[in-house]
Each structure stands twice: as C-alpha cells, then as structure tokens.
Amino acid sequence: MLIEEKGIIISVRKFQESSFIIKCLLEHSGLIAGLHKTRKAKHIQEPIVGNLIQAKWQARLEEHLGFLNFENVKNTASLISGKKLPVLILDSAVNLINILVAEKEPHDTLFSSLEDLLNIIEDYQDDNLEILADYIKFEVFELLGNSGFGLDLSKCVVTNSTENLTYISPRSASAVSLEIGKPYENKLFKLPKFLLPGKTKDYAINDLKEAYKISLYFLEKHLLKPFAKPLPLARRLLQEYILQLS
16 A cells, blocks of 8 residues: 655654654545654655655555655754744644544645644744634644534524624533623633634734633543543643743
C-alpha cells in the first residue's frame, strides 16, 4: 500500500540508533505513523514537529506500521523559534491531536485548519491577541468538532432564537439567549462574542479567558477524563499564559 500526500509532523520518537517513529497528519488520509530511517549524509532532513512535508508512506498491509519518508516543504519550527506564544500554540495543537485523533481516519478540515493555524503563528507579532483567538477557535471548532463534541452556537437551545445569544450551557454545549439564561447565569458560561459568526475582530481579554476556560472544560469532560488522558503540558502552560493577561 502506498500513500503520497502533503502532511504535518505531529510527533517524533527516536527508535534505535538511526531511526524515528514519526506520526503525521496527512491532508486526506488523516493521522498516520511510520518508521523513518535516516541516511548517513551531510544534508540529512531530520523530522521536526510542526514542519510541513511531502510524505510517502508504504506498507504491505494498511494495518502495518509502514515506512515513512518525506521531503520538507516548510520548516515551521525554525520560523517560530524563540517566540514563546507561537511555540506554546504549536506544541498544544500537535499534542492534543496526538492523543485525541484516531489514526487512519480522514480529517480533511482538521488538516487545512491546522495548516492555516501554522501560517498564522509564523506571522505572529508581539501583543497580537488575534493569534490566541485563532488557536481557541481551532480547539473548539476542529478538535472538539471532529470528535463529535463541537459547540452549537447557531441558536438558543431552548427557544431556537438567534438573537441575544449570551451564554453557553455546560450540559448541552449550546448557546443560550440572555432572556432564558439570565436567571441561571451563575451556572452558565458567558459566550465569548468572537466565537460567533461575524464577530471575529472582537478580542476582549475577558472573552479570551472565558473561551479558553470553556474549551478546557469540554476537552476534559468529553475527551480527556473519560479515557484517563492527561492535559498536555503545553496546553496547561497556554492556559496559564491567558490567565495572566490584563
């Protein structure tokens, strides 16, 4: 079996003296792992997490580990080197994908969204809050959404109204209008406005903090705690970074 596609390296693990086990997210075939054997050459391409590659995966049968060779297309890791926030975002994204996404299942929108996110963090400028909003939208709409636990922010879960959407229910993961939710607001999340369609440029710090809290709540509730999976360190550090903003 042969697969040749564009991919993004998600994890790299040393195997024996001169080999690596690489896991990458392919454009059409999803998450796949393969053994990469290095060659003794001056200009060797070592696998680096976050890099965009042209991958070639081969195995006799689909269920086998297979061999993975690649050519670097873009070295994202070097482009964000020394930039704390982009590095945290990259590490958080790939570590969550590594533990949450099933292998060998198509994830077309997940790949394109991750590629878009990498393009954004490469262009990061200091004090730009937009990058934090872009990342949390990736978590909410792609990671949770691809796992079947996405948020429904299109209408009020009780009245079906699209007006005055102000809260998110922790039970239903759906929007709640101001009129319905006001009496219960201490039991509901506040809906960050930038998560709503057409509100993409409203990046209030309190909204960002609330969005990260909401996403973390649903990640732990549906995808981490039920399977005894720990929250990746990078995601925890990213949460701490958000909380100290003022």
